[in-house]
Amino acid sequence: MAKVKKKIKITLVKSPIGYSRYQREVLKGLGLRKLNSSVIREDTPAIRGMINKVPHLVKVEEVK
Secondary structure, eight states, X not given: OOOXXXXXXXXXXXXXXXXXXXXXXXXXXXXXXXXXOEEEEEOOHHHHHXXXXXXXXXXXXXXX
């Protein structure tokens, strides 16, 4: 029986203007482009690591 992966919704709540290029690239890697845009991703260690690099710019919610 396959294990169901949890999903999380990531929303860009603050503009990356004025932050480092690295942080803008992390947001691009997550798929976030415009302010208040959201993406749904699987809750994996890689995604969590990316979120931990830009916690001041995003909001994370669990999706059921």
